[in-house]
Amino acid sequence: xxxxxxxxxxxxxxxxxxxxxxxxxxxxxxxxERLLDGASPQAGSADPRLAQMAxxxxxTRRLNDNLMQLLALYKKVGQPEYPFDVQPIPASELxxxxxxxxxxxxxxxxxxxDVEVDPDLIWHVxxxxxxxxxxxxxxxxxxxxxxxxxxxxxRDGEVLEIRVEDNGGGYPQALLDAGAEAMSGISSxxxxxxxxxxxxxxxxxxVARMHRHRGRHGAVRLENGGAFGGGCFILTLP
Amino acid sequence: MNSPIERKPEQIxxxxxxxxxxxxxxGVRQLLRESLRSLGARxxxxxxxxxxxxxxxxxxxxxxxxxxFNLGDGKNGQQVLEEARARHFLLPSSVWMMVSAEKSVESxxxxxxxxxxxxxxxxxxxxVLLTRLNRAWHRKxxxxxxxxxxxxxxxxxxARLCDEQIGASRVHEIDLLRMKARLMEKSGEPEKARxxxxxxxxxxxxxWARAGLAKIRMANGELEQARQMFLGVIAENRYxxxxxxxxxxxxxxxxxxxxxxxxxxxxxxxxxxxxxxxRNLGQVCLKLGNVAMAERAFRKxxxxxxxxxxxTPDAYLGMARVCGLKNDPKEALVLLAAAQREFGAExxxxxxxxxxxxGLVYHESGDYRHARxxxxxxxxxxxxxxxxxxxxxxxxxATLLFAVGVKDAPVxxxxxxARNNHDNAVLLDEVQAIFEKARMGEEGAALIRxxxxxxxxxxxxxxxxxxxxxxxxxxAWMRSARNKLPNNQRILFNAAQVLxxxxxxxxxxxxxxxxxxxxxxxxxxxxxxxxxxxQLMEQLAALAPKGETVEEMPPPSEPAA
Numbered sequence: 015x016x017x018x019x020x021x022x023x024x025x026x027x028x029x030x031x032x033x034x035x036x037x038x039x040x041x042x043x044x045x046x047e048r049l050l051d052g053a054s055p056q057a058g059s060a061d062p063r064l065a066q067m068a069x070x071x072x073x074t075r076r077l078n079d080n081l082m083q084l085l086a087l088y089k090k091v092g093q094p095e096y097p098f099d100v101q102p103i104p105a106s107e108l109x110x111x112x113x114x115x116x117x118x119x120x121x122x123x124x125x126x127x128d129v130e131v132d133p134d135l136i137w138h139v140x141x142x143x144x145x146x147x148x149x150x151x152x153x154x155x156x157x158x159x160x161x162x163x164x165x166x167x168x169r170d171g172e173v174l175e176i177r178v179e180d181n182g183g184g185y186p187q188a189l190l191d192a193g194a195e196a197m198s199g200i201s202s203x204x205x206x207x208x209x210x211x212x213x214x215x216x217x218x219x220x221v222a223r224m225h226r227h228r229g230r231h232g233a234v235r236l237e238n239g240g241a242f243g244g245g246c247f248i249l250t251l252p
Numbered sequence: 253m254n255s256p257i258e259r260k261p262e263q264i265x266x267x268x269x270x271x272x273x274x275x276x277x278x279g280v281r282q283l284l285r286e287s288l289r290s291l292g293a294r295x296x297x298x299x300x301x302x303x304x305x306x307x308x309x310x311x312x313x314x315x316x317x318x319x320x321f322n323l324g325d326g327k328n329g330q331q332v333l334e335e336a337r338a339r340h341f342l343l344p345s346s347v348w349m350m351v352s353a354e355k356s357v358e359s360x361x362x363x364x365x366x367x368x369x370x371x372x373x374x375x376x377x378x379x380v381l382l383t384r385l386n387r388a389w390h391r392k393x394x395x396x397x398x399x400x401x402x403x404x405x406x407x408x409x410x411a412r413l414c415d416e417q418i419g420a421s422r423v424h425e426i427d428l429l430r431m432k433a434r435l436m437e438k439s440g441e442p443e444k445a446r447x448x449x450x451x452x453x454x455x456x457x458x459x460w461a462r463a464g465l466a467k468i469r470m471a472n473g474e475l476e477q478a479r480q481m482f483l484g485v486i487a488e489n490r491y492x493x494x495x496x497x498x499x500x501x502x503x504x505x506x507x508x509x510x511x512x513x514x515x516x517x518x519x520x521x522x523x524x525x526x527x528x529x530x531r532n533l534g535q536v537c538l539k540l541g542n543v544a545m546a547e548r549a550f551r552k553x554x555x556x557x558x559x560x561x562x563x564t565p566d567a568y569l570g571m572a573r574v575c576g577l578k579n580d581p582k583e584a585l586v587l588l589a590a591a592q593r594e595f596g597a598e599x600x601x602x603x604x605x606x607x608x609x610x611g612l613v614y615h616e617s618g619d620y621r622h623a624r625x626x627x628x629x630x631x632x633x634x635x636x637x638x639x640x641x642x643x644x645x646x647x648x649x650a651t652l653l654f655a656v657g658v659k660d661a662p663v664x665x666x667x668x669x670a671r672n673n674h675d676n677a678v679l680l681d682e683v684q685a686i687f688e689k690a691r692m693g694e695e696g697a698a699l700i701r702x703x704x705x706x707x708x709x710x711x712x713x714x715x716x717x718x719x720x721x722x723x724x725x726x727x728a729w730m731r732s733a734r735n736k737l738p739n740n741q742r743i744l745f746n747a748a749q750v751l752x753x754x755x756x757x758x759x760x761x762x763x764x765x766x767x768x769x770x771x772x773x774x775x776x777x778x779x780x781x782x783x784x785x786x787q788l789m790e791q792l793a794a795l796a797p798k799g800e801t802v803e804e805m806p807p808p809s810e811p812a813a
Contacts, residue, residue, distance in 0.1 A: 034277075036353050040375025041279040047377075048286060078375065085354065097355050097491040099371075100456070102426050107383050114379015136423060138456045142355060142373050145380070227456065 032085050039081065043074040047118045068122035072156065075119060079150045083217040098140055098224055105135040105167040105174065108144060112165060115149045125159060127152075130166040137174045139251060143221045144176075150214050151178040151247040158182040158245045166241075172230070176249040181242035193236030218249065227252040264389050266382075267292030269315035274298075274305045274332065275351070276324045280374075284318055287378045291385075302327025302559070309341040316385065317342075318372075321352040327559040328525070333368055338561040344399060347388045351376065387423075394421050398431060405776065408790040411435040426452060433464055440783025442468045459485045459492045466495075470502050478502050493523045500532065512536050513545070520549070527553055527562040534570045547574045565595040565602060569609045576613030581622075584613045601641040604633055604649070611652045620656070627656035634661050640668055640739075647682065654690035662690070663699065670703035672739040680704075710736065711743055714750065723754045727764070734771070744775040745784050752788060755795050768792055 050067055109131045120127050148165070155163045159180030166177045185193070192215055215234065222232030230252040240246040271293055273284045281298050288296050297312065299305035302323050309317075309332075317336075321329040329350055336342050350368040369388040372381070394417050401410035414432040418425050429452050436445035446468050452461040466481035482499040485492055496519035503512035516533040523529070530553035537546035550571040557563025568591035575584035588606040596602045611626035630653060640646055646669050650662035666683050673679045680700055687696025710733040717726035730747035737743050751768040755761055769792065776785050 032353060036374045037277050037280050041283050043375065044283045044286070044377070098489060099355065100458070102423065104423055107387065111380045111383050114382070115377055117379065134422075 032081075035081065036085075039074065039078045043071065043078055046071045046074060050122050051118050064122065068119065071119050071122065072153070075153050079146070079153065080213060082146060083150075083213055099142075100138050100140055100225070102136050102138050103141050104133075105137055106131050106133050108137075108139070108141070108148070108176075109165055109167055111145045112148045112152060115145070116152045119153070119156065120163065123156060124161060125156065126162045128162065128164040130164070130168075132168055135167065135169055135174070137251065138227070139174075139225060140221070143224070144249075144251070147218045147221050147249065148176055148178065151218070151249075154178075154214065155180040155182075155245065155247070158185065160244070162242060164241055170250070173232075173250045173252050176251070177240065178247040179240035179242055180244040180246075182244040184238035184243070185236055185245040190236050190238070193234070218247075222249060222251065225251045264386060266385065267294060269293065269295070270312060271296040272299065272305065272308055272312070272314040272317045272319075274300075274302070274317065274319040274323065274329065276300055276320065276322075280320070284376065287376065287381055288318075290378055291382060301325075302329070302332045305332050306335060306341075309336050310339070313341070313343050313346070315343070315346060317346065317348045318376075319348065319350055319368075321350055330366070330525075331560050334366055335561045344396060345392055347385065347392060349384065349388065390421075391424055391427065394424050394428070395431070398428075402435070404789075404793065405773075405785075406789050406793045407435045407439045407786045409793060411439070426455070426458070430460065433461070437464075437467075438781050439786030440781055441786070442471060457488070459489050459495070462488075463492065463495050463498060467498060470498065470505065475502050475506050479506075491522065493519055493526075493529075496522075497529060497532070500536070504536065509536055509539050513540055513542065517545070520552075524552065525556050527557050527560055527564055527567070530556065531564055531566045531570070534567065534574075538570060538573055541577075543574055543577045546570065547578075550574060563594075565591045565599060565605065568594070569605060572609050572613055573616070576616050579617055581613050581617055581619065585610065600639070601645060604630070604641055605645060607633060608645070608649050608652055611656060615652065615655055623656045624658075627653050627658040631658055631661040634665070640665070643669055643673065643679065647686065650686055651689070654686070662686075663692075666696070667699050667703050670700045671707050672737050674704040674707035674740065675742055707737055707740055707743070711740075711746060714743075714746055718746075718750050718753060723750070723757055726750045727754055739778060741775050741778055741782075744771050744778075745788070748772050748775070748788050748792075752791050752795065756791075760795050760797055765792065765796065 046067060050064065050071060053061075053064055053067075109129050113127060113129055116127065152163060152165065155178055159182040162181040164177070164179045166175075166179070168175055215236075218234045222234050225232040232249065232251040234250075235248050237246050237248065238244065266288075271288050273281050273288070273296060275281045275284065278300070281300070285296050285298065297308050297314075299308055303326055305317075305319065305323075306327070308314075319329045319332060323329060323332075327335070329352075333348055333350070336348075342348070347370070348368040349370050349372050351372045351374060353374050355371075355373055369391070370384050372384060398410050398413045398417070401407070401413060411432050414428045414435065418428045418432075421428075429448050433445045433448040433452075436442070436448060446465060449461040449464040449468075452458055453465075462481060463485050466478045466485070469475075469481065470478035479499065479502045482495045482502065485495040486499070496515050500512040500516045500519070503509070503515065513533070513536045516529065516536060520526075520529055520533055530549045534546045534549035534553060537543075537549060550567045553564070553567035554571065557567060568587050572584040572587040572591075575581065575587065588610055592602050592606050599605075607626055607630050611623050611630065614620070614623035614626060630649065641649075646665050650665045650669075653659075653662040653665075666686060670680060670683055683700060684693070684696055687693055687699075690696075714726055714729045714733055717723075717729055727750055730743070730750050733740075733743050734747050748768045748771045751764050751771070755764055755768075768788075772785060772788055772792070775782070
């Protein structure tokens with residue numbers, strides 16, 4: 015009895031601390047975005063301070079994504095305990111949200127962002143999770159691209175396929191291997207110590223697998239190629 | 253950046269709207285304000301607590317409310333929303349966005365009536381906010397005529413409007429089907445509700461649709477099937493709390509109070525801040541004699557009720573029973589006095605119910621002298637006022653009065669129940685059982701027979717006048733029948749039917765229409781979800797002169813169960 019009471023108090027404390035941290039990070043990244051957004055129209059990439067700010071924004075985003083993923087995993091995403099919430103959502107609105115989340119960062123890095131989506135396509139997804147996973151993939155692609163990233167959503171038979179492609183030199187072999195492991199479902203295969211992308215991929219896989227329909231479930235994979243011949247992150251949802 | 257995403261054809265003018273931002277953290281309020289300003293918004297109010305929010309909502313009709321769920325001490329975001337709806341502080345078009353740090357359990361637990369228009373998870377960014385605002389706004393536009401018909405309780409018209417919209421707005425198809433299923437349930441058309449749920453499930457396995465099917469099974473008395481379906485829903489998503497509440501009801505209907513208690517206990521662990529759930533748990537515990545758990549549930553119920561419009565006197569009455577069982581009748585009397593202070597204004601039956609509980613407390617603690625005294629006082633109260641409380645209270649009261657040795661008052665109460673429910677065989681059996689327990693089996697049976705006859709004679713005469721076309725006389729007859737038997741549903745329905753026929757025959761009449769509405773509202777209050785109610789409401793609405801400007805009604809928000 016005392017034990018459960020103690021762990022309940024601890025959970026409450028952790029939840030309220032997490033709440034505080036999220037508030038702080040969202041204020042931080044919101045302010046950085048606003049500053050950068052106000053400065054960039056004059057093609058200010060010549061100013062080295064702006065480049066530094068863009069880097070700060072990139073890092074803040076990473077921090078935010080990692081914290082969110084950790085918290086979500088701590089709340090057991092992928093387990094029946096997570097309040098998984100599927101709704102019919104237009105694919106165009108998923109793309110719209112991912113695009114707006116990346117806008118300032120991509121602009122400040124001089125990266126062109128292409129979006130291709132079937133305007134009539136509607137899919138049943140947990141919107142918050144999917145927007146989070148795809149945004150994270152876009153942030154990741156910022157690292158690998160030369161100057162172009164493409165987000166494409168289309169129906170492929172019985173699944174929704176979401177692709178994030180870049181025109182860089184492609185993912186290194188270690189990352190492709192990590193992706194293959196994530197896909198194969200050997201969760202112990204992702205090495206969190208040596209692979210910084212591990213958490214993101216692990217999270218993406220968990221999110222994909224929660225999306226189930228008629229005995230099928232979602233999946234993620236990484237490959238090189240795609241429209242630009244660079245790295246591709248591919249999420250499929252039944 | 254080139255983004256080929258097509259914008260929606262109708263752009264919404266977010267600049268001219270009125271906004272309220274509620275968050276206890278100033279940094280977040282400022283961030284949200286900046287985000288709204290970048291959408292062009294000019295009129296943005298802020299509140300740091302639930303109390304401040306209510307004060308602002310009382311003064312200004314906001315188009316958009318962004319409200320954090322967790323507001324520190326005092327009301328939480330959900331309670332602010334419920335109060336704002338209950339007190340009609342929101343426009344039918346108002347969009348309420350509930351913000352939380354993490355994906356909230358509430359977002360999936362399924363009590364659709366009390367849901368905000370959207371849930372947002374922090375951190376909130378401009379783009380996400382705009383997308384969600386646009387979607388919620390469009391949804392409101394689609395649902396507006398439906399909500400209007402719903403508020404007017406013209407459920408059949410609302411359901412037809414759902415059908416019309418389903419073709420036109422595919423994005424909202426699932427939502428519209430959910431609404432339609434609910435409307436069919438409210439119209440006493442379970443078969444059509446079932447078809448609608450099946451149609452949803454043919455697309456996706458939505459838990460609320462599965463739970464909807466289970467509810468229909470339960471209402472149909474197929475308790476074992478309902479039980480298994482609810483268990484399946486919970487196994488699929490253990491945060492779908494509505495299924496726990498329903499499952500507990502199944503167990504109660506099966507007479508398995510232990511199981512009902514276990515499931516309610518689990519539900520209150522997952523989602524503790526629900527007044528009705530804690531009350532149900534407390535009442536089941538009382539039935540089981542689990543005084544300690546009943547006490548915890550009622551205390552919690554009273555505590556969360558402090559900030560909720562859904563607070564209930566049941567928690568106080570239950571807590572008083574707990575005190576009685578713990579041999580502390582003094583504390584019980586304190587609670588009963590508190591209940592009368594708190595709820596006396598809105599609940600005219602409060603003095604009666606408090607006195608019944610007082611009698612029960614004394615009776616259970618073995619103080620038969622005081623129990624009898626409470627019974628005598630009850631009899632005096634009953635003689636002083638002609639109105640009678642609802643059926644469960646009447647039966648509870650009759651049982652108690654017999655137990656403490658009062659005789660005339662409970663007989664009168666039971667005859668009243670029999671007269672007003674002369675065609676409800678299950679209830680009449682219950683009444684008979686109470687007579688038998690008081691060793692008045694034969695006398696009771698005769699009284700019930702006489703009460704039934706009195707009611708059916710009154711009704712048959714009215715029907716005869718109606719069928720022979722004497723509409724004015726039929727209306728007058730049914731009016732006097734209603735006076736004699738104010739809570740007899742058959743008589744009430746027939747009274748409304750006669751009024752509708754009168755207007756069909758002789759033209760619309762505002763006074764008769766108002767009378768029919770009043771009668772139907774009363775019968776719907778006695779027992780919601782009846783087919784005849786929905787049909788008569790539809791006929792009545794169709795009789796109203798066209799072009800009549802209908803006053804805007806608040807969005808559907810149901811009172812606490």
